[in-house]
Amino acid sequence: MSTISNNGSNKIQHLPLIRLEGLCKSFPGSYNNKGERFEAVRDVSLQVREGEILGLIGKSGAGKSTLLRLINLLERPDAGRVFVAGRELTQLGKAELRAARQNIGMIFQQFNLLQNASVAENVAFPLRLHGKSSRAEIAARVDECLALVGLQDKAGSYPAQLSGGQKQRVAIARALAPRPAALLCDEPTSALDAETTRELLATLADINQRLGVTVVIVTHELSVVHALCRQVAVIGEGRLLEQFAVADAAARGESSLARELAQLQQQQQQRQQSTERERAYG
């Protein structure tokens, strides 16, 4: 058996996996607001249940990426608290935080792979960094993770030899290697075509279902929310405008984005019904 700890199985049933309390984040202002700090995230409190798939949507500049990066403290909040799997990350020292981050994988729009390392070396990277596993354990885990994303045959390839979709799969395998409980995704399909996007979303759904990994995904594409997410949080000007179950968009959603989402769902439903009618009578 592997000695790489399975953080994902260390479940705290009664608590949300991710809990954000009163998060604020500002950045030094630019020339047009005369040195005042710009408030990118304003007093956001939000919970994500274990096993959930939450979409963060909002206009460009709304603060979605900043909020996502606050979850693993890639950005330090000016105020507020971050809890993941029952631990308050905002209380941890450097070494403890590094260990706690093993529980939170992340993928990005531009994949962020190591260009001079093979696919297998990329996936092994977080395990080597942590330094707790033997070579054999790392090799076995790399193999497992590449199998999860259907890329075992590319272990020896280099990122430059892969398509965009394949690169994002390597990034997913790398993020999953330390067995995280949560996967943070920042616009993971924005650089991909429609067909590849569908395949990648199916992979994320599969990983959520099979491994129980909680997914938080930033996207500006409502079709991504419709295809993948069960919950959605709408962000506007740094604030959480609303959060609701995707299935309830028509009944619950109040923001313009929520109404657009409800419309999209209705269209998809009508399309599906007419396809079914054609099948039945055509």
Ligand SMILES: Nc1ncnc2c1ncn2[C@@H]1O[C@H](COP(=O)(O)OP(=O)(O)OP(=O)(O)O)[C@@H](O)[C@H]1O
């Ligand atoms: N490191 C930084 N320094 C200064 N300002 C920043 C920094 N990071 C983000 N901002 C500002 O904070 C605001 C929110 O940025 P953020 O990247 O979170 O938005 P977003 O919702 O992800 O947008 P997009 O959909 O375009 O990616 C923007 O106005 C941005 O310019």
Ligand SMILES: [Mg+2]
């Ligand atoms: Mg962004």
